Amino acid sequence: MSRRRPLTVxxxxxxxxxxxxxxxxxxxxxxxxxxxxxxxxxxxPAGPPGLPPAGRAVTPPAPSKLRGxxxxxxxxxxxxxxxxxxxxxxxxxxYYRRKLARWNRRHRMYREELNLTSPEPPLQFRLEASWLxxxxxxxxxxxxxxxxxAVDALLRDMRRLSTISADxxxxxxxxxxxxxCSQIVKPSGVHLKLVLRFQDFxxxxxxxxxxxxxxxxxxxxxxxxxxxxxxxxxxxxHLDRILDFRRVPPTVGRLVNVTKEILxxxxxxxxxxxxxxxxxxxxxxxxxxxxxxxxxxxxxGQPHLLEGSLSAFLPSxxxxxxxxxxxxxxxxxxxxxxxxxxxxxxYCDTVKQIYPYNSSNRLLNIIxxxxxxxxxxxxxxxxxxxxxxxxxxxxxxxxxxxxxxxxHSHDEFSIxxxxxxxxxxxxxxxxxxxxxxxxDYRLSDVxxxxxxxxxxxxxxxxxxxxxxxxxxxxxxxxxxxxxRIHGKRSVVAGEPLDEPTPAPQPPAS
Numbered sequence: 001m002s003r004r005r006p007l008t009v010x011x012x013x014x015x016x017x018x019x020x021x022x023x024x025x026x027x028x029x030x031x032x033x034x035x036x037x038x039x040x041x042x043x044x045p046a047g048p049p050g051l052p053p054a055g056r057a058v059t060p061p062a063p064s065k066l067r068g069x070x071x072x073x074x075x076x077x078x079x080x081x082x083x084x085x086x087x088x089x090x091x092x093x094x095y096y097r098r099k100l101a102r103w104n105r106r107h108r109m110y111r112e113e114l115n116l117t118s119p120e121p122p123l124q125f126r127l128e129a130s131w132l133x134x135x136x137x138x139x140x141x142x143x144x145x146x147x148x149x150a151v152d153a154l155l156r157d158m159r160r161l162s163t164i165s166a167d168x169x170x171x172x173x174x175x176x177x178x179x180x181c182s183q184i185v186k187p188s189g190v191h192l193k194l195v196l197r198f199q200d201f202x203x204x205x206x207x208x209x210x211x212x213x214x215x216x217x218x219x220x221x222x223x224x225x226x227x228x229x230x231x232x233x234x235x236x237x238h239l240d241r242i243l244d245f246r247r248v249p250p251t252v253g254r255l256v257n258v259t260k261e262i263l264x265x266x267x268x269x270x271x272x273x274x275x276x277x278x279x280x281x282x283x284x285x286x287x288x289x290x291x292x293x294x295x296x297x298x299x300x301g302q303p304h305l306l307e308g309s310l311s312a313f314l315p316s317x318x319x320x321x322x323x324x325x326x327x328x329x330x331x332x333x334x335x336x337x338x339x340x341x342x343x344x345x346x347y348c349d350t351v352k353q354i355y356p357y358n359s360s361n362r363l364l365n366i367i368x369x370x371x372x373x374x375x376x377x378x379x380x381x382x383x384x385x386x387x388x389x390x391x392x393x394x395x396x397x398x399x400x401x402x403x404x405x406x407x408h409s410h411d412e413f414s415i416x417x418x419x420x421x422x423x424x425x426x427x428x429x430x431x432x433x434x435x436x437x438x439x440d441y442r443l444s445d446v447x448x449x450x451x452x453x454x455x456x457x458x459x460x461x462x463x464x465x466x467x468x469x470x471x472x473x474x475x476x477x478x479x480x481x482x483x484r485i486h487g488k489r490s491v492v493a494g495e496p497l498d499e500p501t502p503a504p505q506p507p508a509s
Contacts, residue, residue, distance in 0.1 A: 064449065065440065065441055065442065065445045065446050065449060066242075066446045066449040066450050068440065068441065069242070069435070069436075069441045069446050070146075072435065072441070074244070074431055074432060074435060075146060075244060076146070083139040083140065083141050083145075084139055084140050084390075085136070085137075085138070085139050086135075086138040086139060086140075086315065086320050086387055086389060086390075087135060087136055087138065087315060087319055087320060089136055091319065092132075092135065092136065092315070092319055093127075095316070095318065095319055096125065096132065096201075097125050099316075100123055100125050100201055103123065103201070104122040104123055107122075108122070110267055123164075123199070123201055125201070126200060129200045129201065129202060130150060130153035130154040130156075130157045130200070130202065131154060131157070131198075131200065131201070131202030131203070131312060131313070132202075133150040133153070133154075134150050134151065134154050134250065134312060135314075135315045137150050138314075138315070138320075138387075140390045140394060140395070141246070141395070142245070142246030142247060142395060143246050143247060143248070143249060143250075143314075143397070144246055144250070145246075146244070146246070151250050154202075154250050154312055155250055155252045155453075157198065157200060157202065158198070158202070158204050158250075158252045158254065158310045158312065159252050159253075159254050159310075159455055161198040161199050161200060161202075162198065162199045162261070163196045163197065163198055163199075163256075163261040163262070163265050164197055164198065164199050164265055165196070165197040165265050165266065165267065166194055166195070166196050166197075166206075166261070166262040166263075166265050166266040166268075166271065167194065167195050167266060167267075167268050167271065168194060168195070168268060168270075168271060168287075169193050169194065169195050169205065192207075192208060192210075192228075192286065192287040192297075192299060193205055193206060193207045193208075193228075194206045194262065194271075195313075196256075196261070196262070196310065202312070202313070203312075203313040204310040204311055204312055204313060205310070205311045205313065206256065206308050206309070206310055207228055207230045207233055207308055207309045207311075207402055208230060208256075208299040208306050208307070208308040209229075209230050209231075209299070209306065209307040209308060210227045210228060210229065210230070210299060211227045211229050213231060213458065213459075213460065213461045214461055216406065216407050216408065216409065217406035217407050219407075219410075227403075227406070228402035228403060229402050229403070229404070229405060229406065230253070230307060230308050230309035230402070231253070231309070231405065231456065231459045231460060232376065232378075232401055232402050232403065232404040232405040232406075233251050233309040233311055233401055233402050234251050234252065234253050234309050234451070234454055234456065234459050235376070235404070235405055235447070235451065235459050235460050235464075236248055236251070236372075236376055236378075236398070236401035236404055236405075237249070237250060237251035237311075238447060238450045238451055238454075238459075239372070239375060239376065239447060239468075240372065240398060241450070242436070242443070242446055242447060242450060243372065243429075243432055243433075243436075244428075244432055245368065245372065245395075245398070247395055247396060247397055247398040248397075248398045248399075248401065249311050249312045249313075249314060249397075249399070250311070250312045251309055251310065251311040251312070252309070252310050252454060252455070253307065253308070253309055253310075253454045253455050253456030253459065254307075254308060254309075254310050254455060254456075255305045255306070255307060255455070255456075256305070256306050256307075256308050257301070257304045257305055257306075258275075258283050258284075258285065258301045258304055258305075258306050259283050259301070259304045260304070262285070263275050263283070263285075271285070274286050274287070274298075276298075278298075278300055280300075280303075281303055282300040282301055282302060282303045282304075283300065283301045283303060283304050284298040284299060284300035284301070285298060285299065286298035286299070307456055309402075314397070320387055320389065321387070321388045321389075322385045322386065322387055322388065322397070323385065323386055323387075323388055324383050324384075324385050325383060325384055325385075325386075326382065326383055327366070327381050327382055327383060327384055328341070328351050328354075328357065328366065328418075329341050329366070329370065329381075329417055329418050330381075330382045330383075331379065331380075331382065333382070341417055341421070342414070342417075345421060346421075347417075347421055348418070348421040348422040351363065351422075352422070356392040359392070360392035360393050361392075361393045362392055362393070363418075363422065363424065364424060364425070364426050364493055365395060365396045366384075366396070366418050367418045367419050367422060367424055367425060367426075367429075368396070368426065368429055369381065369384060369396055369398060370415060370416060370417070370418040370419055371416070371419060371425075371429065371433070371475055372398060373404070373415050374411075374412070374413075374415040374416045374471060374474075374475065375468055375471050375472065375475075376401060376404030376405055377404050377405060377406055377407060377408075377410075377411075377412060377415075377467075377471075378401060378403050378404040378415070379403070379412055379414075379415060380400075380403040384396045384397070385397045385399055405460060405464050408461070408463040408464040408466070408467040409463070409467075411467070411470065411471055411474060413474070416474070416475065416478060419475070419478055419479070419482075420478050420482075423482035423485070423486050423490070423491050424491060424493060425479055425482075425491065425492060425493065426492075426493050427492050427493060427494055430479060430492055433472060433475060433476060433479075434476065436472060437469075437472055437473065437476060442469060443468045443469055443472050444465040444466055444468050444469045447460070447465055447468060448465055479491065479492075
């Protein structure tokens, strides 16, 4: 026993020494260390939080061109004419309450048929719902006011709210099993779009991604078999708002889970039947139509998530009837045909003799639409719609813009034929175009900034943004050529604007 005692003492001493060296001594050193950085530290002492390091130059953030544009007098001045609302609020609320009650009844019956016993509360009607406020805010000046929270709230809701149902659109149902294949065959599956309903009872048109942003439409494609691009719908809404037209329904990008947000909420058995899993384990679906009922024309998630655009629905036709009228500058939808306007440079003289283009602002609104389509490169404006309540002078609704932004390297001047043949333009439109050609408000810059708000940014590739500036200059040169020939008084349709005309500036480089 006495022989083991020295060994025990030595072992305990070694343990105490190790504990002191590795645990106690580092703590003593930290307590004795002087505060502040050592003399050899090359870094300057830190200043108060939020301030830059001493001696370093700070680059102030670039001023927002978009915010500056929207603060310009052209965008803040009084709007012409009385802003008569589209809907009677009491009639609209009564109609939507009945519609919601009917939907709740049908949904309950559907669940009973499937023997679903889990409790699910009925949808509630909310006066503050963004889609309802959007509908009530439509007036004869546009689909939404220049300023107001309703549209921004609607964009947020379409981006984040859960879906409660999914179905084919009405024109998709009309094509169901009865496609006229004697007409031009459309192998690109251009009719693939769905109606999604959200948990607040709002609805939106969903168009899935079919073409990458970097891809251009092949030169050999006819405009009527071109792809429908989801990002073109998004960009068209932003451009329409920047031009102060306010004629494109609010549109937002979203990553949709095609399994949870479409397949699992749809009651349409045909839609359920076109879902499949690809060899790459991605969930896909396609449109049910004879010329598209093939898996190679499907769209697929990655493996479930799919990019798409969501465009807010306009008020029901029962509340706000709309006219759908052929565009006077409609194109030939055959492989070799031509319309009269394509071969007759005096075609506009004929249009001016026809009602309603001879006695209202309709022709000027057609020219506005042509300028908009030229900027986005859309050749597929065969019809236009307008609310019947607002009469012949009502604004045109710029629907279905998915065939825009297809070729940034090509400018299709025939789209501008209404402007170049009629040599007419609204003063308000011209002032906005001239403003957007100035370096302080360059169109590509404000578009780039505006599109950053979308979840799917970058919405447009850089060449498409730069093409907007180039095309804007073409529009202004066309107007200048008309003024040289006919004089400003004959070309610029004067409107009693209070806003000052922007001072002439050199074109943006």
